Amino acid sequence: MEIKTKCLVIGSGPAGCTAAIYLSRGSLNPVLVAGSQPGGQLTITTDVENFPGFEKIQGPELMQKMQDHAKAYGTQIENDTILEVDFSKRPFICKGEKNTYIADSIIISTGASAKWLGIESEKKFQGFGVSGCATCDGFFFKNKEVAVIGGGNTALTEALHLTHHCSKVYMIHRRDSFRGEKILQDQVMKNPKIEIIWNHETLEILGSENNFGMKSVNGIKLQNTIDKSEKTINLNGVFVAIGHKPNTDVFKNHLQLDQEGYIIVNNFVRTSVEGVFAAGDVHDKKYRQAITSAGFGCIASLEVEGFLRDKY
16 A cells, blocks of 8 residues: 655654654644554563653553554554665655555654573563663662673673662673773773673573562573683673664665664754654664653654755
8 A cells, every 4th residue: 555644754662653743743644654663672671760751651551652642643653664765856755564655754763672692581581680771770770789791882881870779780791801992991990899700601591480470580690701611690680781783774775874873863863865854762872762762753853844844
């Protein structure tokens, strides 16, 4: 089916839903393509306590409220995934698994995905002691012991942040030196709450599950990368910090991307193609918070309104 719209929003996380709400209230009748993970990364987050207006809310519930809010004002939400785009001329053409979308403007809010270790126990305890964001979840581990896995800037920054909440932070790195910035390395090395475990990789995340399906992490099993010896550390949480991958593969050769694949923007949300805007983690590699993504979604929608007013 062919669907025409003044603005196509690609992605249904906080950035996409916020953009859709603003566009709908501006009578622009946006179409939002939900993507392969409707609701984005918050759908695999349990407790959210830092989104204004909600002292505590489940991630999936928050995203459902955002989507319902957008629909209430007239957003058309399509459960589809964009596979191919043509930004060479307006109107833009985006082909999905189900439909073809023709749009005068586009907001890309496809986000970024945390890179995971790929072990079964990691998936089992995601949201129940295993996290990919210390800023989001560090508060839940107040006065507890946790591990950070990784050796780049993300891991170093996460470990330092966690020392404000946790009694002890183990840094587990498979090599014998960090890859991150020297100033961050120095801060980590000097912090008395951080213990570095070099040349080790994670074999298994240990935990328990009660009869009601509630899970909790209670340890981690490691293997020495040199002599293959194994050891177990008792702790309460594991933060995987081996980087993020922006969900931009479909936009390669159509927009300017940086070396890591993030969309390059100017004026906060404008991409290299006039009429195409980006909002949220798809270009923001620093903050990666639901509230900042929502803010970028707001900015992108206002930019779209101005663009359409000037061009059409």
